[in-house]
Amino acid sequence: MTAVVRRVEAQDEYCMGCGLCRLACQVAHSAYPLSIVKAMKTGSRPVPRMSVESSADGMSFRSVRCLQCEDPECVKICISGAATRDEETGVVLIDEQKCVGCWSCVIACPEGAIIGPGTGRGKAYKCDLCLEREFPACVAACPNRALILREVEVVESTTREG
């Protein structure tokens, strides 16, 4: 069976490391998704679901987020059943209520896409593709079109192992 899933593709060549995608992500996942100022200045800072990495020489950058793998390592390794893949949308989600903060998924993710340690929240967070929005916030915020939303057709593996 094939399904169409969405995926944010980063064109590292044009990523300038500004971090506006990360900020937009934070705001989108805050209590005030319409106001950057309120989102960032009211209460504790919202946690972004992605990160921006810089090369050692500071010359190139990478906007990193979950690739919504078809057979996700994080889901396979999660000890509490918090990480799941929605078969319909192909989006991998972590249930904040169920997450126990063991960081297994953080270590298992080959993309380094899961945020957790250092946020002081004791929970793992990851990109949910802004499901409730028409367009992921990061893609909309990038001033240099370094992020592209692609719809890719994937062949669904029957069921995931284990």
Next chain:
Amino acid sequence: MLKLQKAKFEIGRDFDRCVGCGVCVNQCANEVHFRDPYDESVCADDIKCVGCQRCVHLCPTGALRVVSFASRTREHGLWTSTVINEIHLQSDSGGILLSGMGHSRPDTVYWDRILLNASQVTNPSIDPLREPMELKTFLGRKPPLNRKNSLDAPEKYPQLELEIPVMFAAMSFGSVSLNVHKSLARAAMSQKTYWNTGEGGLHPEVRAYRDRAIVQVASGRFGVSPEYLEEGACIEIKIGQGAKPGIGGHLPGEKVTGEVARTRKIPPGSDAISPAPHHDIYSIEDLSQLIYSLKEATAYRKPVAVKIAAVHNVAAICSGMARAGADILVIDGYRGGSGATPLRIRNDVGIPVEFALAAVDRRLREEGIRNEVSLVVSGGIRNSADVAKAIALGADAVYIGTAALVALGCHMCQNCYTGKCNWGIATVNPRLARRLNPDIGTLRAENLLRAWKHELAEFLGGMGMNAIESLRGNRLMLRGLGLTERELEILGIKAVGE
């Protein structure tokens, strides 16, 4: 020692809005914004700011203002703050003053003193949205009028075919990023005009756009090879440039990175110095030799252009160039841009292109050879009105350099020579050059040409014309506003009201 130079800009940060995201910090290559290590707050060191406005545009909360430094020296008509700052800078450093971009003094812009005509009552105007408008322009040598059968040999007269009489001026890879070349080259392809490699050679990644490339041969001969000459649609010999008439070029070794060095065919890290003169050109006869060597090398299949800076006696020089075999004459006025030029030369050497154009066009007409060559002007063409006026003054087409870069994001900070262009334009630093995504750049450059096409059609229609050919050299369509008798005479136009 106390440095006497002052900040030129003041950074205003509204802390009610600032969320401390750090975008200003990571976007300013001049390191104006920084995070105070003690409390993580974002601060600014105003004196380093060049006013490029990058941080203002990118700040997601609109918290920033970059405004002129308010503190001025006491008013004095001669000893202005700028004059005093320049002396302080030189007494701090002992060096010549460098700058990027063209002439910066607010001298009269003659384009603004020339007004175009429109049809009223006695002759109908044409609606460009309903009627076809022809902007097509051919550049290259045309057969002399008296030689009747020369039209039978079109191969002797290779032409460039432009759908809009606006081309992208020479800007070398090295002085600008490869992404600039990609943007302009692709826009030139799709809009059917030409782009110019500048004297830095043709990078393999833009070779695909060679059919619309004018390849430059300048005094440093960087990047020149038989293949390079063969690849261009036209070859341009650069004698001079409006931003620095009479002096050569200097691309500092730091900008000569691997890619730039390979494209220029010189060792990485070496200063790329273009001598002031071509060491093999000391007369019109020498120029003729180079023109014909290049024509021989490319089997007379490409027009050869010669570009000079507009200087005194430009008419006589251009007449010589035409006779030496140049198919296209390019005149760059004193407002022409540059990636690096000594400030004094930029502002005080050369003449405005409006006068140079009028003088050259008249001289070539008087000598009966105007119809045989094409005339292209550049140096401060800002909009479609400037283009229309240049064409009515006698130009076949114009080059735009600065306007094209502004379309790509340049904010005229004039610090191109530092290699720290925050807009990713005048730099080859990979951290900065990636800021210009060529897909976006192409679209912006195309949009500019599209917009100008529409406006040129409006001008033509308003004057009751349906082809740019009818406007070419048509000085009756021009009137001078607030110009002296002598200026009107040289421009060859009447005064307003006449």
